[in-house]
Amino acid sequence: MSILRSLPEQVDFEAPALAAAGLGQWEIDLSSDSARCSPRAEALLGLAQAPSPRTLSSLLDAFIPEDRSAVAAAFAKVRSTGRLQFERRIRHAIDGTVRWLHVKGGLSEDASAPTKLMGIVADVTEWRSHQDRRHQSESMAAISHVCGRIAHDYNNFLMAVGTNLEMYEEQVTGSERARRFYDAAQDGLQRGARFNESLMSLAGRHHLHLAPVRVDALLLALEPALRTQMEAAINTELLRPSGPLTCTTDASQLEAAIQQLAANAQDAMPGGGTLRLSLNERQLDGCEAAAYGVAPGPFVVIAVDDTGIGIDDDGIAHVIQPFFTTKGARRAKGLGLSQAYMLARRSGGFIDIASRLGQGTSVQIYLPQIV
Amino acid sequence: MSILRSLPEQVDFEAPALAAAGLGQWEIDLSSDSARCSPRAEALLGLAQAPSPRTLSSLLDAFIPEDRSAVAAAFAKVRSTGRLQFERRIRHAIDGTVRWLHVKGGLSEDASAPTKLMGIVADVTEWRSHQDRRHQSESMAAISHVCGRIAHDYNNFLMAVGTNLEMYEEQVTGSERARRFYDAAQDGLQRGARFNESLMSLAGRHHLHLAPVRVDALLLALEPALRTQMEAAINTELLRPSGPLTCTTDASQLEAAIQQLAANAQDAMPGGGTLRLSLNERQLDGCEAAAYGVAPGPFVVIAVDDTGIGIDDDGIAHVIQPFFTTKGARRAKGLGLSQAYMLARRSGGFIDIASRLGQGTSVQIYLPQIV
Numbered sequence: 001m002s003i004l005r006s007l008p009e010q011v012d013f014e015a016p017a018l019a020a021a022g023l024g025q026w027e028i029d030l031s032s033d034s035a036r037c038s039p040r041a042e043a044l045l046g047l048a049q050a051p052s053p054r055t056l057s058s059l060l061d062a063f064i065p066e067d068r069s070a071v072a073a074a075f076a077k078v079r080s081t082g083r084l085q086f087e088r089r090i091r092h093a094i095d096g097t098v099r100w101l102h103v104k105g106g107l108s109e110d111a112s113a114p115t116k117l118m119g120i121v122a123d124v125t126e127w128r129s130h131q132d133r134r135h136q137s138e139s140m141a142a143i144s145h146v147c148g149r150i151a152h153d154y155n156n157f158l159m160a161v162g163t164n165l166e167m168y169e170e171q172v173t174g175s176e177r178a179r180r181f182y183d184a185a186q187d188g189l190q191r192g193a194r195f196n197e198s199l200m201s202l203a204g205r206h207h208l209h210l211a212p213v214r215v216d217a218l219l220l221a222l223e224p225a226l227r228t229q230m231e232a233a234i235n236t237e238l239l240r241p242s243g244p245l246t247c248t249t250d251a252s253q254l255e256a257a258i259q260q261l262a263a264n265a266q267d268a269m270p271g272g273g274t275l276r277l278s279l280n281e282r283q284l285d286g287c288e289a290a291a292y293g294v295a296p297g298p299f300v301v302i303a304v305d306d307t308g309i310g311i312d313d314d315g316i317a318h319v320i321q322p323f324f325t326t327k328g329a330r331r332a333k334g335l336g337l338s339q340a341y342m343l344a345r346r347s348g349g350f351i352d353i354a355s356r357l358g359q360g361t362s363v364q365i366y367l368p369q370i371v
Numbered sequence: 372m373s374i375l376r377s378l379p380e381q382v383d384f385e386a387p388a389l390a391a392a393g394l395g396q397w398e399i400d401l402s403s404d405s406a407r408c409s410p411r412a413e414a415l416l417g418l419a420q421a422p423s424p425r426t427l428s429s430l431l432d433a434f435i436p437e438d439r440s441a442v443a444a445a446f447a448k449v450r451s452t453g454r455l456q457f458e459r460r461i462r463h464a465i466d467g468t469v470r471w472l473h474v475k476g477g478l479s480e481d482a483s484a485p486t487k488l489m490g491i492v493a494d495v496t497e498w499r500s501h502q503d504r505r506h507q508s509e510s511m512a513a514i515s516h517v518c519g520r521i522a523h524d525y526n527n528f529l530m531a532v533g534t535n536l537e538m539y540e541e542q543v544t545g546s547e548r549a550r551r552f553y554d555a556a557q558d559g560l561q562r563g564a565r566f567n568e569s570l571m572s573l574a575g576r577h578h579l580h581l582a583p584v585r586v587d588a589l590l591l592a593l594e595p596a597l598r599t600q601m602e603a604a605i606n607t608e609l610l611r612p613s614g615p616l617t618c619t620t621d622a623s624q625l626e627a628a629i630q631q632l633a634a635n636a637q638d639a640m641p642g643g644g645t646l647r648l649s650l651n652e653r654q655l656d657g658c659e660a661a662a663y664g665v666a667p668g669p670f671v672v673i674a675v676d677d678t679g680i681g682i683d684d685d686g687i688a689h690v691i692q693p694f695f696t697t698k699g700a701r702r703a704k705g706l707g708l709s710q711a712y713m714l715a716r717r718s719g720g721f722i723d724i725a726s727r728l729g730q731g732t733s734v735q736i737y738l739p740q741i742v
Contacts, residue, residue, distance in 0.1 A: 015386050017396040020477040020489040025388040081658070085498065104493070106391040118391040120491075122475070127456065131502075139510040142692050143517055149694035149705075150521055153566055160559035161532060168552035172545030181539035188531035195524055287452070321513050323520035334520075 023120045028056055031115040035059050041121050044101060046092030062090045064098060078117060082107045087124060100125045130291045136320065137293055140341065143321060148203030151196045162189050198335055202322050204342050208250040212370055215300050216245045219279055222255055226262050233272025240279040245300045247367035249347040257343055260336030261304040261363050268308025268361060276305040281369060292350045298369040299349065305362040311355040319353060340365065394491045399427055402486040406430050412492050415472060417463030433461045435469060449488060453478045458495060471496045501662045508664055511712065514692060519574025522567045533560050569706055573693050575713050579621040583741055586671050587616045590650055593626055597633050604643025611650040616671045618738035620718040628714055631707030632675040632734050639679025639732060647676040652740060663721045669740040670720065674733055681728040690724060711736065
């Protein structure tokens with residue numbers, strides 16, 4: 001017990017460097033299951049109150065249920081490896097937010113305290129979000145490259161078949177019935193060519209007609225069509241500022257992207273709900289812009305929000321990838337969001353998606369504003 | 372200068388929690404460009420000797436040349452944001468190794484020292500490597516899914532065209548010359564179908580004949596063909612243990628994968644060199660296995676090593692993706708390594724690649740061993 005008595009002084013002290021880096025300290029005695037946290041560690045863990053000493057299992061409870069077994073496994077392994085390191089999510093007991101924490105530590109090097117585990121904790125929510133966006137962007141670049149290469153090869157096969165089929169048709173004679181098979185073969189080639197077009201758009205090789213577009217006017221003109229497109233149980237709202245907002249993009253592709261997002265929103269609201277289209281301006285500074293891989297400056301933000309079933313965290317990570325569909329959207333090919341993503345990228349912008357299960361999804365298209 | 376005089380005591384002290392977590396501390400006075408590091412920070416930065424006080428620019432020199440401007444930019448921004456956070460690579464002055472460091476800190480909250488920047492530094496090389504493997508695996512899963520969906524759709528188009536083309540051919544009459552166009556169209560369809568097959572293998576939907584395979588015997592039997600396949604300037608070596616090594620995999624696909632890796636190795640050695648095939652056993656513990664997303668246990672490791680031009684870090688991150696080719700391998704479609712990767716994954720194993728520019732590349736196929 002002499003070890004535990006000496007803990008308070010150690011963990012209550014926080015080195016200025018730890019304060020500057022926003023890190024908290026903690027200590028756990030594995031043999032007695034006593035745990036102590038520095039004030040900043042308590043705050044980072046989002047603990048409601050501070051009974052002292054805590055137990056390891058009370059610290060585990062700070063983590064969200066889905067992550068608890070992984071946290072427990074990391075602590076269980078520390079006796080054999082001597083080291084602890086994991087990133088898992090807590091739910092803040094007071095404000096209810098979910099945050100990613102990085103926990104790192106190890107067994108004390110003091111031979112007289114072989115079961116004393118110590119370390120630091122840091123909030124890595126923003127850091128991870130930055131990394132996730134970078135990985136998503138790299139992953140989409142790889143997928144885009146693959147789609148382009150496949151489309152290129154298939155185009156060669158389809159061209160070879162199409163050319164030879166036409167030459168064959170010129171050289172043969174047959175009945176009206178025969179003609180129907182020729183037309184059906186041609187139809188298959190056409191469908192392949194249209195599919196190839198969509199792959200080319202995913203590859204960013206589709207031709208875009210980039211021109212200054214008045215996005216406010218485009219949305220106003222699109223609204224009646226969207227209202228018609230929506231089922232009766234869906235209430236459609238359009239919120240836009242009074243002034244003009246202009247971006248350089250492809251107007252017809254942007255219209256198609258918004259219609260596709262509206263269709264996704266409708267699929268997410270089988271019992272009805274509200275589709276809200278809104279238009280805003282936002283200034284992105286260097287840090288924010290870098291996180292999304294764009295140049296800083298003013299952006300026009302087109303948001304398509306629904307009050308539907310929402311997408312879970314795992315789905316959010318994949319929803320932008322082509323051919324990804326959630327259970328709620330069986331009808332879709334799963335290309336709409338990917339094409340919207342490519343259009344935004346090629347217009348110098350990006351797409352941001354936020355969702356909560358049971359509460360709805362918000363897709364925001366950011367496009368650099370011409371001011 | 373009063374601030375700097377007080378620094379040594381602070382940075383020389385390291386809290387036990389920092390020691391347990393392996394973190395170092397540092398302090399920099401931006402106005403005087405004086406920097407001090409704790410002993411562990413010095414060790415992590417891989418500094419050769421310890422002149423005290425250091426300067427910020429001498430710390431920058433610890434980072435590899437490619438990363439220095441990003442580090443300098445992070446420090447330049449700290450005056451406006453008050454915070455510092457980055458991950459960059461240092462080259463250890465003594466042992467020459469390159470390591471990833473995470474640096475985090477901020478301006479002192481002490482109003483009397485507004486230019487005092489403090490924080491921590493941690494070695495995140497293994498952590499990043501673990502994350503990179505996870506992202507690579509997720510990215511490949513997404514690409515694999517995309518390839519599968521595209522192959523499925525194209526298969527439908529090709530089937531529709533092929534069936535109708537055959538029906539058309541039955542209903543028409545034409546010359547021998549006409550027949551040649553028919554055959555050429557059929558040939559295009561066949562090439563499309565073969566390409567589809569390779570996409571299906573990338574999608575993991577290709578049929579595998581999984582059976583216990585004596586990998587030692589397979590390599591011994593394959594060696595003469597590999598020697599014949601290699602150009603004269605390439606020396607081929609085979610190193611294998613005396614005992615039998617057995618895995619459950621598809622023998623002919625494994626042969627094809629090794630031949631493809633040997634062909635890649637040859638492409639990387641235009642001036643000749645050594646191709647070394649080797650076979651080993653390795654036990655993976657829980658941690659290592661988790662990093663690769665496989666079950667722990669004994670593995671057979673088939674290594675294909677060359678002494679060729681090597682692949683840079685950026686290339687290594689993408690080399691496993693389909694249709695990725697390095698400049699040195701223009702001949703390749705860029706599918707060989709992806710197919711080998713899918714075979715290894717579907718056999719319960721994985722692929723690990725290491726390379727150094729100008730020194731060569733090592734590709735290791737890990738397959739779970741039957742003991």
